[in-house]
Amino acid sequence: MGVQLAAEQASLAEIGDVNFSDLELAYHVKDALRSVPLGDRDSYDQLVGFLFEDGERLGSDEVALLVTNLNALSGAVSDIDFVHHGSLLDCIFNMSLWKHGPDVMDALLELIIALAASSGKYVDSCLDMLVRNFMPPGYFLTDAKQRTLARKKGQVLDRVHSALKDIAELVPLAPLRLEQIIKDRVPIFNKEPLIVTYVENMLTLESGVMGELVGNSMLVEVVNTLIDLDVEIGWDDILQDDSSKGIFEMELDDEEGSADDDETNNFELPRGFSSQKVLRGNVVAEKLDSLMVLMFEHLQDCYNSGRLVQVFETLLQSFQSTVLTAYKSKFAQFVMFYACSLDPENCGATFANRLADIFRSPVYAQEWRMSAVAYLASYLSRAKFLSASFIANILESLADWCSSYCKSQCGEINPKAHRVFYAGCQAFMYVLCFRMRSILGVPRLKSQLFLMPIGAILTHPLNPLKVCLPSIVEEFLLQAKVARLFSCSESDFHGLLESELSRAFGGLERLDMFFPFDPYLLKKSDRNGMNITENGTAMSFDEDYLDGFDNSMMQMSITPKNYKFGSALRGGMQMPSRIRPSTSPESL
Known part of the structure; x- marks a missing residue:
């Protein structure tokens, strides 16, 4: 020595x-x-x-x-x-x-x-x-x-x-x-193993003996860290779809026999997307991926220990103050989606209702309200663990708000002045593009849907059909025609291109084009026991309706593996697979 x-x-x-x-x-x-x-x-x-x-x-x-x-x-x-x-x-x-x-x-x-x-x-x-x-x-x-x-x-x-x-x-x-x-010490720019270990310790504090003292702040700070990494991943880093394809066109990604996917991953992805190219080599994305795995595992532990509802309230507050206001968050929001999937009756319903409340409340800024209803629409469309009855009730509340808004307005189309209204209209059309079939399959819900003032809203002089995204409008009209829910002159809207009216209503940030629960492309957390499965719920439909619906639309919705709505047996529930940030041409 x-x-x-x-x-x-x-x-x-x-x-x-x-x-x-x-x-x-x-x-x-x-x-x-x-x-x-x-x-x-x-x-x-x-x-x-x-x-x-x-x-x-x-x-x-x-x-x-x-x-x-x-x-x-x-x-x-x-x-x-x-x-x-x-x-x-x-x-x-x-x-x-x-x-x-x-x-x-x-x-x-x-x-x-x-x-x-x-x-x-x-x-x-x-x-x-x-x-x-x-x-x-x-x-x-x-x-x-x-x-x-x-x-x-x-x-x-x-x-x-x-x-x-x-x-x-x-x-x-x-x-x-x-x-x-x-x-102050969060090592966001350190090597992946170091930040992973650091966040592990934060989550240990949240769930350990000091949880009552610092648990809430640790959870909030982890979400903040996810957001900090999320915003470091530029939209240019995300693979864009073929611009000739719409957001509702689907195909099986594993038709070419991807070596990366085992035989249980029978999922569908937007056309032009290859899971073999998913943000690989992006150092920031790899860090975020590992942290998302940690969060999913932590939430599962919270559910197993009976703490999820308590933890979810903190997550929801954090989401509202950070994720909801972040510019087109790409991945961090899936923490909320996963938590909701673990407990749909409590967390899942609470999340949807809170988003609907924000949208309807004039105390929030217009950007917040538009972001909230975009999250709500994407969530209702993708979360197959939500019942058709619950979704129909949320849609009814959206339609009622839009109807009341129409009754208070005498003017004509004005995308900037009425953009919250147009966001609400686009939201219920977007959800129905995915969920109309399941709602029509239940006679009581079918009646509820037909009683909604959808026709009066869409034919109002504010004319949301000419302002909302054409891809959503066209898909909605196609399905509405088959269901005899709403009719209009097909020649007026078929083959619409995005117009100045459509581009104006979203504003500079184009919140009208944000579909936050569109498919996900982080490799580890995607594979961390995540699979899309068919719901398996038996539904009866009138034969007239069946031919007009694209079955691939239904398969875009997400269901945790082995989930049965209303059942307490959720030990096999897993995060949905292959959900990625929206990369359709309209969303970028």
Whole structure:
């Protein structure tokens, strides 16, 4: 270990004498600390120098001496002063638990807890030290260190979380300070394994003994991290569909025999899309992908432990303040979708009702209302775990709002002035493009649908059929004609191209073109036990209706595997597969 270390050991050897009491050991270190203001730094500098040593290079005797020194410092914290002992404090706060064995870890954490409890001025530094130990040093990520990393991870993180709990009990303001430190330390631009480990620790705090103190803020910060990564992925990075194809044209992606997909993945994708090209090689997307897997697993654990409804309320508040206002979020919103799929009767219904409430409420900005109804339309269209009855009720509320709006207006088409209205009209047409068949299959719901004032809305002088997206209008009219729900002159609307009226109503951000639960293209979270399956629910239809509906439309809707509506047996439920951000020409 060199001449310097040998001298330090000789100088400090008496501290390691097993015959010394804890009080005597603390006195020896106190003497070294008290000598610094008097100009005598020899013993102090030797102590600091030894603490700087790399724990992985220490022999058993040196480890024992280090433990002894740390224990002695714990008994002398009242004599540690930031002005005179800054180098000692810097050394302590920069020590890595990952570089030491269990005995040193325990002694170091005992010192950290003692420092935090001794003076409020050390609390932030102690918490920061523990948070930085959420992640291993970078060299642990090498292939040669993988076995060591796996062994160390549990040893280190269990102790870190125990120390955080102890400090929170001793210092009432510590949890509030911890929240800010964790937020400031999120390693969003670090390598994927590091940010994954960091977020794992955040979720551990949410579900652990400190959950009551910091759980909500941890969940919100994880969602914020997802959004931060999401916005780093540019729309140019996302594969665009063939511009000649519409958003309702479908085909089986695995017809060419994709080697990546096993035989259980019988899903459909928009034409022109190849799952073999899905954002591969995009470093930011890979990070986000891994974090989405963590969130899905965490939500499943919350469901299994009976905490999902409680956690969902925090998620919903976070969604409303961050995701809903983010410019065309691409992936982060699927956290909400997955949570809803786990508990449709509670979380699923709550999410839809909250979106509908935001849309109808004039207290929100127009952009928020348009975004909310776009989310609502996409969610109702894709979430096959929602019952046809529930969807019909939401559609009725949308139609009633649009009808009331029409009755209050005397003017003609004005896309900018009435864009919230047009967004609502487009929403119920979009949902019916996907859900009309299931609603018509239930006589009571069929009657409910035919009683909605859809015709009066669409023939009003505001003329939403000429303002909403032509692809949606045409598909809706096609199905409405078959169902005899609504009729108009086919020559007036067939083959419509997007007009200045259509482009004007969405505004600069084109929120009218946003379909947030369109298919998803993150590889790991897509494969994390996710499959599209047919609902299997028996429905009866009049033969006149069957021929006019494109069955592939129904297959776009999403159902968690093994899900049965109204059943408590959801152990096999899984995230829907192959749902990706909207990449149709209208949405970009």
